[in-house]
Amino acid sequence: MKRLSYITKFCLTIEFFYIIFSLFVTASFSQQTTEIRLASRVKQLDEFFSRFNFITDILGNKIVGKDTAIVTINGVSKTLTRRLQISALIDMMKNHKDSDAEFINDICSNGYLLNFYDKDWYAVATCNVVYKGKDVLLNLILKNEVYPDNRSKWVITGADADFLNTIPDPKDKNSIISPVSNDLNFQELSKAFSHPENLKQFFVQDFSLDPTSVFYALLQSKQLQFKGVKSIRYHFLQIKDWAFTVDFFNRSEGNSGWLLSDIISIKENEKNNYKKQVLKLKL
Amino acid sequence: MKSLFLLLIIIPCLLPAQKIDNVRFEINDPNINIYYDIVNAKPNQDFYVTAFCSMDGGINYGKPLNSVNGDIGFSIKGGKGKKIVWDVLNDMEQLKSDRVMFKIKAMVKESGGNVTEQTVTDKSVPIKALTKDEEKFLKLDDMNRFKDIALQKTEALSNYIITITDKSLENDTKMMAVDQAVRLFQSEDNTVEVSSLGSTNVTAIPVRQYLNKIRVLKYSKIIITWFDINYVSEFKQGADGKYYAVITIFQKFEGYRDGKLAYSDISQKQMQVILDSMDKKIGDQVIKQWDVLLGNISVVETR
Numbered sequence: 001m002k003r004l005s006y007i008t009k010f011c012l013t014i015e016f017f018y019i020i021f022s023l024f025v026t027a028s029f030s031q032q033t034t035e036i037r038l039a040s041r042v043k044q045l046d047e048f049f050s051r052f053n054f055i056t057d058i059l060g061n062k063i064v065g066k067d068t069a070i071v072t073i074n075g076v077s078k079t080l081t082r083r084l085q086i087s088a089l090i091d092m093m094k095n096h097k098d099s100d101a102e103f104i105n106d107i108c109s110n111g112y113l114l115n116f117y118d119k120d121w122y123a124v125a126t127c128n129v130v131y132k133g134k135d136v137l138l139n140l141i142l143k144n145e146v147y148p149d150n151r152s153k154w155v156i157t158g159a160d161a162d163f164l165n166t167i168p169d170p171k172d173k174n175s176i177i178s179p180v181s182n183d184l185n186f187q188e189l190s191k192a193f194s195h196p197e198n199l200k201q202f203f204v205q206d207f208s209l210d211p212t213s214v215f216y217a218l219l220q221s222k223q224l225q226f227k228g229v230k231s232i233r234y235h236f237l238q239i240k241d242w243a244f245t246v247d248f249f250n251r252s253e254g255n256s257g258w259l260l261s262d263i264i265s266i267k268e269n270e271k272n273n274y275k276k277q278v279l280k281l282k283l
Numbered sequence: 284m285k286s287l288f289l290l291l292i293i294i295p296c297l298l299p300a301q302k303i304d305n306v307r308f309e310i311n312d313p314n315i316n317i318y319y320d321i322v323n324a325k326p327n328q329d330f331y332v333t334a335f336c337s338m339d340g341g342i343n344y345g346k347p348l349n350s351v352n353g354d355i356g357f358s359i360k361g362g363k364g365k366k367i368v369w370d371v372l373n374d375m376e377q378l379k380s381d382r383v384m385f386k387i388k389a390m391v392k393e394s395g396g397n398v399t400e401q402t403v404t405d406k407s408v409p410i411k412a413l414t415k416d417e418e419k420f421l422k423l424d425d426m427n428r429f430k431d432i433a434l435q436k437t438e439a440l441s442n443y444i445i446t447i448t449d450k451s452l453e454n455d456t457k458m459m460a461v462d463q464a465v466r467l468f469q470s471e472d473n474t475v476e477v478s479s480l481g482s483t484n485v486t487a488i489p490v491r492q493y494l495n496k497i498r499v500l501k502y503s504k505i506i507i508t509w510f511d512i513n514y515v516s517e518f519k520q521g522a523d524g525k526y527y528a529v530i531t532i533f534q535k536f537e538g539y540r541d542g543k544l545a546y547s548d549i550s551q552k553q554m555q556v557i558l559d560s561m562d563k564k565i566g567d568q569v570i571k572q573w574d575v576l577l578g579n580i581s582v583v584e585t586r
Contacts (some may be wrong), residue, residue: 039512043551043583046516060514116519131402145522149372153522228485235561248583 042089045234046116048246051089053113054082067108071106083108084213091249091259103242103263120238120271122279123154124154128227131163133220137230138164138215141279143255167209170198177202184266210282233261235279237271303387305363315378317356317367319387324361328391332359334367335386338378344386350374359389365400379577425573430515430528432575433556436467437530440554441578443467443546447498448505461494474584485582502538502545511533518558525557527578551583 040058042048050056054063057080063069071080086104092101106112116122123142128135131231141158175198192202198206218224234246247261266274275281284363305320317334324330332355335344350373354365373379443464448456465471475485477496488496497505510533518526531553538546555578563572 028568035510035512038533038549038551041551042512044516044529044553046529047514107545147522149520151522151524228487250583 036258037254038251040254042259044118045246045258048089048258049114049116051085054085054118059086066111082107083149088255089260090263091261092248092255093249094261098244098265099265100263102265103244106242110240114236114238116144117150117152118238121236122157124233124235124279126230126232128230129240130225130227131223135227136161136163139280140215140282156157156212158279158281159212161211161215164211167200167207168197170201171195172198173201198202211280212282222234234237234258237266241265241267241275243271286349303389306387308385308387311368313370313372315369315370316373317385317387319365320363321359321361321365321389322363326361328361329357330361330389330391331357331390332365332367332390333406334369335388336369336378337384337386339545340385348374353354360482401561426518426526427576429518429526429558429573433515433528433530436575436577437532437554440467440531441462441507444494444497445507446493448500448507450502450504457498461491461498464494465491465540467577469559469578473555473577473579475580487581490580492545500538502540503542504539506537506539507534507538515556518556524560528556528558530554531583553581553583555579 036059039060042214043050047056047060049058051058054064054065054067054069057069057071061071063071067082069080070077072078074253083104086107090100091224116180119272125140125142125274127138127140130136130140138154138159138161141153141160142216143157144152146152146154170196175195177186177188177192192198215242219226232248236246237243242263243266244263247272249261264274274281276283302322303319304322306317307319308315308317321330321375333347334351334355335347337344348367348369350370351367353367355367360367364514412559443460446452446460447464449457470492471489471491473490473494475490476485476487477493512533514531516529520526529553533549533551535549537544557576557578558573560571560573563568
């Protein structure tokens with residue numbers, strides 16, 4: 001992968017800001033400025049895909065051209081490249097890494113595209129729930145399940161929260177099911193289960209909870225109430241050697257809406273680790 | 284292993300009297316059942332049967348049908364009333380032609396161990412008209428047309444909201460506007476998220492409740508304007524067969540008391556659009572009609 005020179009990166013940034021600046025300097029009225037600002041916001045994930053794939057420009061106009069096109073924004077004609085457009089999809093407030101430019105270079109050189117029906121991308125919804133009378137946060141990991149004829153639906157593939165996988169230490173570490181309990185019809189189980197504070201003592205040493213199953217059971221038994229979704233973060237792993245996240249940035253500036261929040265260089269054989277550690281998926 | 288090897292290099296050798304006969308079909312949506320007979324077969328003969336489909340009246344048949352089960356493949360015995368079930372949509376997106384023909388091939392291993400490849404017999408049957416229920420899948424032109432209708436419905440909702448919040452109108456007029464607006468939605472269960480400036484909490488309330496809430500807001504004057512910007516996503520088909528899209532619109536709300544601006548916000552609203560089909564009977568024919576309905580509305584931000 002070629003590393004972009006510092007000068008090239010600097011020029012790309014300047015070019016982006018020139019385009020954004022040109023949108024505002026030619027606006028005569030604040031209303032028009034507001035409209036342009038709202039139009040340039042990445043309003044839906046669909047729009048993110050469309051701009052990333054160089055299908056539409058920041059005002060939603062169709063782009064004619066594979067990697068380069070002439071676009072007219074607010075009466076000003078500019079040369080727009082896919083490289084520049086993807087740069088504009090990055091959250092400008094985040095700490096920029098050299099790998100960001102490498103990522104853009106890789107995408108453009110190889111012509112990688114994003115498709116709603118790709119596998120290996122996930123939504124992590126941070127949700128407000130009520131558990132044991134308290135408001136707590138819980139992450140639901142969802143993916144788009146696609147049928148052969150491209151019908152699809154979102155499905156829950158994981159749940160993550162401390163209270164879903166915490167097994168408290170037993171209060172009485174001497175509480176056991178004795179070695180001869182088998183010949184007594186395991187009568188001691190009855191006593192064991194009457195002390196839930198010691199439950200961990202009666203399971204295998206490496207026993208752990210499956211948070212998703214616990215979530216399912218709590219929901220079904222109505223011990224957990226769902227209140228709403230606080231925020232969503234998307235994780236994309238389908239681009240070769242890269243993983244990136246997309247978040248919603250609620251700002252009044254032009255760089256707002258659904259934007260690339262983090263870009264990680266990652267080998268293909270490490271992606272399963274990412275799914276386990278970051279997405280908390282059981283593989 | 285030897286028998287497997289022989290099986291893989293199938294050599295047909297039928298006596299002239301053996302043949303495939305009486306090939307017929309029936310549409311059992313989404314499958315097609317193909318029936319045939321193998322007549323005059325010897326008792327212990329095993330046939331290898333394949334089926335083919337032509338869309339151009341038998342000129343081209345292409346590869347053997349893939350998603351099939353029943354009396355097809357290896358070790359098929361002779362006899363009448365053989366049945367093959369073809370899962371059409373697994374092999375192709377749609378089957379539409381008035382010149383569809385099916386071909387059944389049966390090959391059999393020679394006795395004596397010699398193996399030669401030979402097609403013994405086949406039978407083609409023309410089908411008058413075989414069309415798939417094409418209304419199940421929307422074409423691109425239809426999608427664009429429905430996008431326009433969706434935008435019109437959104438505009439209609441905007442106009443109803445302006446009526447509902449107009450303090451100069453009679454309450455009866457506003458109540459009628461509420462009823463009309465609710466009819467744009469898929470059901471009374473659809474919800475609208477509401478928020479207010481300075482608060483990060485959003486609450487989802489049923490659409491009728493939302494419309495009645497804004498009808499009785501305590502301002503002397505309300506001005507609701509919609510920015511001339513919208514974004515319509517592509518329609519995507521859900522697992523339930525309906526199509527879904529999202530329209531993004533921006534709304535400016537201004538509430539006045541005693542002639543002074545008391546409250547103002549700009550919010551981005553995401554409106555779900557649902558494309559649902561229903562059967563409509565016109566005379567003897569039943570045709571599918573698509574209807575565009577509004578669904579849930581979420582608030583993304585308030586400024």
